Amino acid sequence: MRTEVLTPRADRKATLTTYIQTKSDTPRPAIVVYPGGGYSHLSWREAEPVARVFLAAGFNAFIMRYSLLEDTKFPDGALWDASYAVWYVREHAAELNVDPHRVFVIGFSAGGHLAGSIGTRWADPAIRITPDMPRGMNRPDGMILSYGVLDGGKYWHDETIGYSLGTMTPTDEQRADATVMNHVDAETCPAFIWHCSDDGSVPPRNSFLMARKLDEYKIPYELHVFPRGGHGLANGTEEICMENPQLIVEDVQDWLPMAVDWCLRCGQNEKEDAAV
Amino acid sequence: MISELKTCTSGGLVFPVAMFRPDDTLVMNSRPRAAVLYFPEDVADEAAIEKLGTFFMSVGYQMFAVLASIRPGEELAVAASAAAFIRRNAAEFGTDPDLIVTLGYGKAALPAALPALARGHIDPAYGDSTVAGAIVERPLFPADFQPGEVCTADAAPVYAAGEPSDDALLSLGEALTDNGIVFSLHLGPEPHDAFLRWIYRIRLDAGKVIR
Numbered sequence: 288m289r290t291e292v293l294t295p296r297a298d299r300k301a302t303l304t305t306y307i308q309t310k311s312d313t314p315r316p317a318i319v320v321y322p323g324g325g326y327s328h329l330s331w332r333e334a335e336p337v338a339r340v341f342l343a344a345g346f347n348a349f350i351m352r353y354s355l356l357e358d359t360k361f362p363d364g365a366l367w368d369a370s371y372a373v374w375y376v377r378e379h380a381a382e383l384n385v386d387p388h389r390v391f392v393i394g395f396s397a398g399g400h401l402a403g404s405i406g407t408r409w410a411d412p413a414i415r416i417t418p419d420m421p422r423g424m425n426r427p428d429g430m431i432l433s434y435g436v437l438d439g440g441k442y443w444h445d446e447t448i449g450y451s452l453g454t455m456t457p458t459d460e461q462r463a464d465a466t467v468m469n470h471v472d473a474e475t476c477p478a479f480i481w482h483c484s485d486d487g488s489v490p491p492r493n494s495f496l497m498a499r500k501l502d503e504y505k506i507p508y509e510l511h512v513f514p515r516g517g518h519g520l521a522n523g524t525e526e527i528c529m530e531n532p533q534l535i536v537e538d539v540q541d542w543l544p545m546a547v548d549w550c551l552r553c554g555q556n557e558k559e560d561a562a563v
Numbered sequence: 564m565i566s567e568l569k570t571c572t573s574g575g576l577v578f579p580v581a582m583f584r585p586d587d588t589l590v591m592n593s594r595p596r597a598a599v600l601y602f603p604e605d606v607a608d609e610a611a612i613e614k615l616g617t618f619f620m621s622v623g624y625q626m627f628a629v630l631a632s633i634r635p636g637e638e639l640a641v642a643a644s645a646a647a648f649i650r651r652n653a654a655e656f657g658t659d660p661d662l663i664v665t666l667g668y669g670k671a672a673l674p675a676a677l678p679a680l681a682r683g684h685i686d687p688a689y690g691d692s693t694v695a696g697a698i699v700e701r702p703l704f705p706a707d708f709q710p711g712e713v714c715t716a717d718a719a720p721v722y723a724a725g726e727p728s729d730d731a732l733l734s735l736g737e738a739l740t741d742n743g744i745v746f747s748l749h750l751g752p753e754p755h756d757a758f759l760r761w762i763y764r765i766r767l768d769a770g771k772v773i774r
Contacts, residue, residue: 508727511749
């Protein structure tokens, strides 16, 4: 496996770590991981442990450690970084041995806000990576939203929404702009959404609101709510939750193989559609 | 294995219930079992009911199938009556009264859901009809049924599954989350054996699993 750490912008701390497996007969699907952390830090358990599962399933993986704190502010902060990651994978698909039609993103909590934002706002001219970037080069083929902060309204998470807007006292108009659902349109990518019913940090309503909005625009999605697991459990396995054993919940561990399977089915459907 | 037809009499209602339960006289150290209270969509489909009964018995559970044709508006009464009947006869049936879980598909999802969701609306004349949880799959709720109007904070845990874009399931999930109820919901493919593991989780939470 080839691993490399790229720095997209010299004046920012954001990095893109690439995990490229041995060349296979057919190009591999790709997963871009956005860890969570309220845009104030990056959760280690939502980064490499997640990438490893996708690598084992045959994907090439990419971890975007995006801009944080005051540098988060959309669109030129974290959202630009998210856009860069998808663009980079697709732009270099041949050399990375990646199928450019199967580039997925996954985000957790604030990273879910970022994944949802790139899945809905990819056409924003402010996050075009190069002046001549073809339209859609930064559009994910699917987004996995893990206990994501998706609502800037009633069910908002103040830190995440605040950093994304560059103010901790946003106006109602600003909060509406930070609400992922408000950017859903007919070109939004399909979604796999999951949450835990006992999440005390980011209410599950965030995921329900997103599902309803996707439904409105006939965007394919799956929604899975697991009974227990709280917030921030990532894989929910013993390996990564040793310090927080309450996060080890067998029931919820299903989400990862289900998400991998969804990506593989998602790509398959698109291929079948193309064949028709 | 015991398969018998029982007559449920509770709160003035009388209807048949098909009981499927492992024979505890043939098991060492047997203890009260979890029971699934099943509401078939088609009460005449004996083969399908039996197949489900044998499935639950194969994993050590009992199943009671309500064979009444339930008229609109009677869902809660029949479901509460059936649950109370099992609880009242739990000692005879070898049932753990704290581990009765309702199950219903399609149109039968409503009687399965109501005893869990609408505890506060049940007429005490039926007796104790408390259930530990409900499993509803691909629900076909009546157009005027709003889960948010009946669900209360003392609702039992619910497992719900169906296709993506299922508005009834979204409404059910929203009602549960608004009331702080533990639930499991899958709009899309379900995890393997998920609802069995859901019952196991209820047993675990109730301290009824002996490791």
